[in-house]
Amino acid sequence: MTDQWWLEDDDDDMADDLTEAQLSELVAALQTLHDVLVAELDEGSDRTETVDLDQPIGRISRVDSMQQQKMAQAQKQRTRGRLSLVKVTMKLVEDGDYGECRRCGESIGFARLKAKPESPLCVACARSAEKR
Numbered sequence: 544m545t546d547q548w549w550l551e552d553d554d555d556d557m558a559d560d561l562t563e564a565q566l567s568e569l570v571a572a573l574q575t576l577h578d579v580l581v582a583e584l585d586e587g588s589d590r591t592e593t594v595d596l597d598q599p600i601g602r603i604s605r606v607d608s609m610q611q612q613k614m615a616q617a618q619k620q621r622t623r624g625r626l627s628l629v630k631v632t633m634k635l636v637e638d639g640d641y642g643e644c645r646r647c648g649e650s651i652g653f654a655r656l657k658a659k660p661e662s663p664l665c666v667a668c669a670r671s672a673e674k675r
Contacts, residue, residue: 561642565653570636572660573629580626584619625661632661644668 561569635641642651644665651665664672 560650561653561656566636566641569641569653569656569660572657573633573636576660577626577629577633580622580629583622584626628661628663632663646672 632641635643642656643649644651645663646668647665649665649667651662655662655666662669
């Protein structure tokens with residue numbers, strides 16, 4: 544599988560609208576993902592705190608601590624972004640628009656949504672966006 548899993552061809556991605564069972568499964572996956580991301584943000588807060596430069600540790604250890612802090616901050620930012628997308632997607636579920644590509648309006652497909660339930664684009668539109 545490539546790092547860009549959303550670009551892979553899959554006949555299931557060309558599927559029609561979601562069934563009730565599929566929609567229920569995806570909504571449950573979205574809720575679980577939401578809860579996991581919220582927990583991840585809560586537990587990672589101590590790793591992003593400012594490094595105390597007055598600590599009696601060596602310069603290399605201090606630089607390493609600062610680098611780890613920056614990496615934790617970047618991960619926290621990515622998590623916030625994904626959580627935001629999950630929240631937008633949950634609103635689409637409420638509005639009855641879940642599973643539709645936000646660019647072309649076609650069905651995204653169950654296989655793609657199962658892999659990443661917050662996917663806003665169908666395979667073709669994701670390909671197009673990635674080429675830019």
